[in-house]
Amino acid sequence: MAKDRKIDMVILGLLAHENLSGYDIKKRIDNSISFFWKGSFGSIYPSLSAMEKDGLVQKADTGENSGGREKICYSITPDGKNALISWLEDTKAVNDLKYETLLKLFFGGVTDVQTSINTINAFENEISASLEMLKMYQANLSKVLDNKDHIYYYLTVSFGVETYEGYLKWCEEAKEMLGKLS
Amino acid sequence: MAKDRKIDMVILGLLAHENLSGYDIKKRIDNSISFFWKGSFGSIYPSLSAMEKDGLVQKADTGENSGGREKICYSITPDGKNALISWLEDTKAVNDLKYETLLKLFFGGVTDVQTSINTINAFENEISASLEMLKMYQANLSKVLDNKDHIYYYLTVSFGVETYEGYLKWCEEAKEMLGKLS
DNA sequence: AAAGACATGTAAAACGTTACATGATTGC
């Protein structure tokens, strides 16, 4: 059994759906799951090599090469699928959240109120932009819910929409409360 | 200027309020900010040593030693306070979220629906328990909002309450949607 | 010919957790 490298599971999960190259995997991560999970080339390529050695993935036919350098596609093996499923069946899941925004706010009393308001505004702007995108994804996915996989994608996007809307509501409340101080 | 070790800022932020030992810092982290930031002894003690060398903190009078081994308290220096404030004034904040729960749900189509429902239930139980605690903190803090620092603590706790309630709402919606599949 | 997208891969650095080593004091 592999260690606990979650990037392995991300890759296996994506390969369970379609054959992909390392470069494609990065793109899938960036525009599908990046709001709750990230990955870089420096972790993807070594993970693919390690999993190939362990027989969890194997090199597959490379589809059309869309220009550029040679492309190496991978497929998931039966062993890889078993590893993916045992991970999925373990209900233990670590949700590791690091909000530097909250950290700054928690220590806001050290300096002036406007500094905290600025921090909240920066957060609000970032979240507003992301929320727009998530809502577009959500709207598109809601039209194709007859596909079983799409339901799962829809649920994760909905999680994002729900929490991001909560963030924005909180931003307003927080700024109102801080506004009374200054 | 120090690197980018956020644990340094956590420690400086706590020391800006009161002198603390490494052991105390760990306790403060665990029961005040752990829902959005974590820290272990293995990062706290080395950070204190490094910041002492850099003149951001210094050894201070140790208050009553509440039994046990010798206790080393630290205070923040003017340089430390400046470092803290420059960090606070930089509105750039990285919020790094890793939801293994969502990762498992995203790949839920690989196996049976019940597996995803189990994952959501486990998440829901964890969040429900934490939400109870957060609400207690929130209620207590709401009584002492005349203290300026308490307003900042109250806002971060409110962030937790807001998002956790969103999580639970989403859990119900997600389970309802998945229930229709099985 | 230069820029930019496509594509793989490695090495260094940063960071954090876990586990271990050590040791004092208090209460049972």
Place this chain on the structure above:
DNA sequence: GCAATCATGTAACGTTTTACATGTCTTT
């Protein structure tokens, strides 16, 4: 005496990001 709590500190380990190195093909 033993367990629990208080308390500091280090070392090993693992993961991930960042930066770098390399190379092709297409478009301007």
